[in-house]
Amino acid sequence: MEDRVKFEDLTVSQRIWLLNRLSADARQFRERLTWKGFLTKEQLMGLEQIMESTSTQTPSRVDDPNTPLFLALDRASKASGKNACLHINGFRFLRAGDDSKNPKHIYVLYSSQYLGKIYGRKIQLRWNSHLVWSVDDKLIGEIPHIIQNPIGYALQSGADYGICAGCGKHLPDGQLIGKSCAARFGWEVSQEEFGAAVATSQN
Numbered sequence: 568m569e570d571r572v573k574f575e576d577l578t579v580s581q582r583i584w585l586l587n588r589l590s591a592d593a594r595q596f597r598e599r600l601t602w603k604g605f606l607t608k609e610q611l612m613g614l615e616q617i618m619e620s621t622s623t624q625t626p627s628r629v630d631d632p633n634t635p636l637f638l639a640l641d642r643a644s645k646a647s648g649k650n651a652c653l654h655i656n657g658f659r660f661l662r663a664g665d666d667s668k669n670p671k672h673i674y675v676l677y678s679s680q681y682l683g684k685i686y687g688r689k690i691q692l693r694w695n696s697h698l699v700w701s702v703d704d705k706l707i708g709e710i711p712h713i714i715q716n717p718i719g720y721a722l723q724s725g726a727d728y729g730i731c732a733g734c735g736k737h738l739p740d741g742q743l744i745g746k747s748c749a750a751r752f753g754w755e756v757s758q759e760e761f762g763a764a765v766a767t768s769q770n
């Protein structure tokens with residue numbers, strides 16, 4: 568039956584998700600697969616929706632392109648209709664176009680110059696370029712963490728550099744990211760995270 572989706576039909580990330588999640592919804596899908604041997608197409612769609620909404624999980628493989636950083640850029644690209652970019656720690660992370668040479672890649676720029684690209688958790692920097700050597704090692708070392716936790720680094724970078732990660736514009740004192748930019752990337756930033764700016768402007 569074409570409506571039946573067996574465990575071996577699932578993608579690697581779906582399998583890993585199913586096997587590792589402790590939540591009740593994941594357990595339901597596991598039990599269903601164990602006792603019935605398959606999911607219906609409708610149930611598979613349900614599973615995909617839950618995975619999407621909990622997409623901060625670590626990707627299963629190094630070359631799984633759907634990292635938290637890529638998913639955030641992807642959401643913002645769809646929201647704005649153009650390839651989105653994040654400004655973090657002096658870097659720019661730019662989603663490559665689907666019709667480009669490197670679909671699903673993220674281009675890395677530093678001081679507006681091309682530094683390399685990212686696919687999944689693989690970082691391919693141009694080590695032969697003098698530019699790479701001019702960037703602080705510590706900043707380069709943070710790229711793997713930015714891939715996994717873009718929102719955390721976007722807010723931290725906003726605090727450190729005073730620049731909105733979403734648009735690169737200067738932020739008012741104490742603000743960590745622009746509200747509309749946060750929304751574009753699908754980030755719900757709490758009132759506290761917007762920080763002192765709100766509090767001081769009310770006093």
Ligand SMILES: [Zn+2]
Pocket residue numbers: 731732733734735736744745748
């Ligand atoms: Zn902004």
